[in-house]
Amino acid sequence: MTQNTQQLIRSRNSSRWIHRLARWISPPAPLVMNPAEPRDFPLGRWNLYLGGAGARVPGYVNVDLVAHPGVDTVADVKILPFPTGLFTRVECDAVLEHVRDPEAAMREIERVLQPGGFAHVVTPFCHPLHRYPEDYRRFNIPALQAMSGSLELVAAGWRTGPTATLLAVVIEYVKLLFPGNAWRAAAHLAVGWLTFPLRYLDLILLRRPEAACLGNHCYVWLRKPEAGRPSPTSR
Numbered sequence: 001m002t003q004n005t006q007q008l009i010r011s012r013n014s015s016r017w018i019h020r021l022a023r024w025i026s027p028p029a030p031l032v033m034n035p036a037e038p039r040d041f042p043l044g045r046w047n048l049y050l051g052g053a054g055a056r057v058p059g060y061v062n063v064d065l066v067a068h069p070g071v072d073t074v075a076d077v078k079i080l081p082f083p084t085g086l087f088t089r090v091e092c093d094a095v096l097e098h099v100r101d102p103e104a105a106m107r108e109i110e111r112v113l114q115p116g117g118f119a120h121v122v123t124p125f126c127h128p129l130h131r132y133p134e135d136y137r138r139f140n141i142p143a144l145q146a147m148s149g150s151l152e153l154v155a156a157g158w159r160t161g162p163t164a165t166l167l168a169v170v171i172e173y174v175k176l177l178f179p180g181n182a183w184r185a186a187a188h189l190a191v192g193w194l195t196f197p198l199r200y201l202d203l204i205l206l207r208r209p210e211a212a213c214l215g216n217h218c219y220v221w222l223r224k225p226e227a228g229r230p231s232p233t234s235r
Contacts, residue, residue, distance in 0.1 A: 027192025044088020
């Protein structure tokens, strides 16, 4: 993990006044979540959250590359230290773009998922570079389907839409115009606060199929088949 990533995670959890002030004045995220994204797939006794870093994820075993507070198990997603078929649900949210071999990671998700269990995979498509610790690639829904192996697709769509893409790019572009971290931080604050109301346009645009050409993050829900049972209807 890079030093910048470690500093970012520490600042998110720090109680120092400067970090508390930075969190308080930070603009809202330049995105709005798609309310149509399903979230009601069942949890079980054992559930796995991949790449939670220092976040608390109740009900899940939190796996990350570094032992930050809140991380239960330190492991590489390509070599998970769990028995086959243990987890009822696996969450993999904005992780695959940071993995050198995402297909190997998907095979591990498939392996540790119990028959009948669900995997929720979210990835960026049109989104600026973000090194946590590195950023290798982008995915759309067909790309995630192509890596799903024997897992059955039960739901797919866009979590964040074209407006999120536009605002994220504008913020990063304006920051490029200024030298030094202090000026770039000030630009982020100013542009973020000025533009964030536009994010609600995605509540309209996400209803249109054409939004996929500039989609920000996409998702798939995948199910591990059970022998002798029919596949669920996709939604």
